[in-house]
Amino acid sequence: MSNDSRHAKTPLIGMNHSDLIALCHQAGVKPVHADHILASVFRRYNTNIADIPRIPLALHSYLNEHVSMFEPTCSAEQLAADGTRKLVLQMPDGKAVETVLIEGGKRLTQCISTQVGCAVGCTFCLTATAGLTRNLSAAEMVAEIMAGQRISGQKVSNIVLMGMGEPLHNYDAVKQFLNIVTDPKGMAFSPNRVTLSTSGMVPAIYRMLEDKFPCNLAVSLNATTDEVRNRIIPINKKYPIAKLMQAVRAYIQERGHKRVLIEYVMLAGINDSIEDAMRLCQLLEGLNCTINLLPFNPYPGSAFKRPDQSTVHAFQAVLVEAKLIAIERKSKGREISAACGQLITEIRK
Template sequence: MPPIVRGKSFDSASVLAHPAVCAEKPDLKGFLPDELREFLARFGKEKYRTNQLLRWIHGKGVADFDQMTDLGKEFRSQLKAEARVEYLAERHRAVSRDGQTTKLVLGLSDGRKIETVMMVDDGRRTVCVSSQAGCALGCRFCATGQIGFQRNLTAGEILDQIHHGARFFRARGASGEEFEHPVTNVVFMGMGEPLNNYEAVLRAVKLSGLEMGLAVSATRVTISTAGVVPMIYRLASDLPKVGLAISLNATTDEVRNSLMPINRKYPLKTLLDAARHMAGVSLRRRVTFEYALIEGTNDSDEDARRLVELVSGFPCKINLIPFNPVPRQPFRRPGQERIDHFHRILWERNLTVTVRWSKGDDIAAACGQLQASVPS
């Protein structure tokens, strides 16, 4: 349900029910253009004011109304009294040894923390965003799952992570390289299960694509899921341009049940049916499967052959991810020879397969390592 009832009157009760609203004031960063236009109608403002405000919030990433100098002093005072613009404070920053990965710990307004990762690779400037504080799914190989679920993020909180990335990449290019669009790619592979916070994620993707803002096309967005099957079907309908990445990690229900409790609710066959559906309607025409290789658990020749059988028959890509160490877990990464052999079995059977060595593992920014911890 949109935050504002479309019509001549402004429904404040509707706004206060919106997920972009804190205890007192609505967060304008989470409003879609039509919703912002109706919000401003409360003050009797012309439609062009909507675009002015959108450019400040989404184009320039400004969260302080006093800095929006072309809005007029009285209007800025009204906005300060009635609304806010989400801004997440940076609590900690870590940079990988190779300089290609930077991790931010960001503070939420309620004191909780999340992590956002920026990566530079081969001309791409990617922001990896969190969709929840913590996670309820309890995947055994994932550090975020050890935290447990704290809460969903609002669309504004998700979007502000991308703005942090945009500011970071602009500063990085200040020495001479200029970016028309500082963020080229967004991946929902941070803390939390994106499809368990579906409406906020959907809204954030739409807002990040605004031409007067970050201008990140949906075709440059990838949403990762542990396998929330009903929401995969919704995603295929609502956002057919986004990429879907499925965290697979096993070739039998028995092993996947032990690694990922969600498999007991949505077993492999059900999950793969949803993946085939997404591949059939997606404008990308391909689904990515993430497969964390864990020594003695899912890295045998039999696993490789079963994986070929599971994904045959529809367009997909396999990302093999050598396991990244997680505290208090007994799992280990396979040796290089075993990784290469597993890869070769898939490649010889004509699958599109890549060994993805995670960036930022030296700063606990790699796949499965995010915990929102700040060094003391």
Template sequence: MSESINKVDILSMTYGELEEYFLNINEKSFRAKQTFKWLHSDRVKTYDEMSNLSKNLREILKENTYINNIEAIDVLTSKEDGTKKFLFELMDGNVIESVFMRYHHGNSVCISTQVGCAMGCKFCASTLDGLTRNLTASEMLSQIYEITRITGERISNIVLMGSGEPLHNYDNVLKFIELITDENGYNLSGRNITLSTCGIVPNIYKLADCKLQITLAISLHSTTDERRKTLMPIANKYSIDEILKATDYFFEQTGRRISFEYCLVANENDTMEDANRLSKLLNGRNAHVNLIPVNPIKERDFKSTNMEFVHKFKNVLEKNGINVTIRREMGRDINGACGQLRKSYIDSKGGKNR
């Protein structure tokens, strides 16, 4: 990363910022469109590949900017469903992970938004070593671009649900969304992006005011504040009622249905009483529940609810008029849960992230 000190992260620059940059170095503004295309449509990794830029301009860019590249240091492929788990090394030596999943409706990638996580959710491996730092917009983009290069397949859906809390890295995440949806670049529809949050209420309101056409997913995982506090420390700051009021506002501003993720943990939050309480919480709201049998991690003693009870829970919600699906388990045989592969890698290095 030392070579990038005092240089501009060009991959994190929006189209407008790139235009301004070229004007400031006395270049024509159309150079921005050429360069933006190379970076985000052709996804080149070096300036030498930008063949329609003069050699002199390429040298100027090399001296003053850098392309934030990441490197895949491990790729695991599930024998069960073909899911791929990527371990990426960033330019500063930190490691993050991403997951590539094939569905009938297209390829989905779950990306990280932070190195580690500060939220402390008890069932998640991402948070075991705490938060190291936020990812830049370019480091989020690079996960998509590198997976596209490696697989040779276009990504049609992006989920901000890997390591990290997206709304804890609000500004960089918003810039990432602007870049990945830009028609001059990757040109992904905002409707094909899901942002998952444990419920940072003020930033849900801020996001709502942006009126983006993304899907907002709330990691709820409990039907009472008391029980939620034992699973998710964020519940000590924001109540379920506060979160629901914020999601109501998000729906008012965007017209986008809210998704509620509910991780089923045996003997913790999977009773029929929980199912009925969840139904009452969401009654009358334009909402969808995604039931997730918890993916066990060795550092915790949580166990997944057996599938018979998962279906009973689902049936209660449906009888109460709640839209609900059971998430298909992907990559269970390759450390599929968020943070597991990264945690294993860090442990193998003696507990150091770099």
């Protein structure tokens, strides 16, 4: 059977518990078999319909006729000295995305792509140079996790939607993906171990609150003035810093104990001054947040430079003095272009 015909069926790994109960009804079998399917696929990583145990023959036949168990092809794999692993996954239509597995103590974090490319156009990000090709489906995002665990031979403990794409530009598929991965009967990730990062899609942040997204929120701020943010993150012209911070405050107020992650990519001579640090303190005053400082990860042809370590430390010291939690994130996988803002190298070839 060709990949195209297989993909024309509904991908099983893109179905949640309710979907599978409906499928069982359509097949004329008891809904309890939805639990058996989920356990087999997501707990034992079974990718063969014929091998799903404890379900009747009639359901096996129905699944074979109506659903598919596609797996993306891994067309490239790189392993960095620090244990970071980057996979280039080929989807059934031939489009490729990158996903990254990052080791950290007892944790294995997987960075998930939500789109093929990205339309936001952040000027410091390599992914943005290719533009947007298409959105990924929920099943394709789940397939990233399945492939990552199969190829690495390890269980992923944390998920960050920080790969290729703006997750909130692909809102409905991302919502479905989050419901699948946090379903206790499915992949059973704790919502506290799932983080969605946005460049600042203000209306979608409010919509996340209404829909009660089961994840943490990270906001890629990266500037303290609209003049600078307009240059490096063009959507700031539509959703300026004041509106973005209003949405963040509403999110924190609504979610109560939930701490928002503020991501700040440091660009030498652009947003790394002591004055920037002081303005950042003012913007974040009273907010329940953690600041991740990310010194820029250079790539060939970029107009930006990475600040020196003394500049990073001085910037961080201002935040700490203001009683903010500010952490310099050590980029992993830089030598294989797997660090923040570097995903796309292989798919452009």
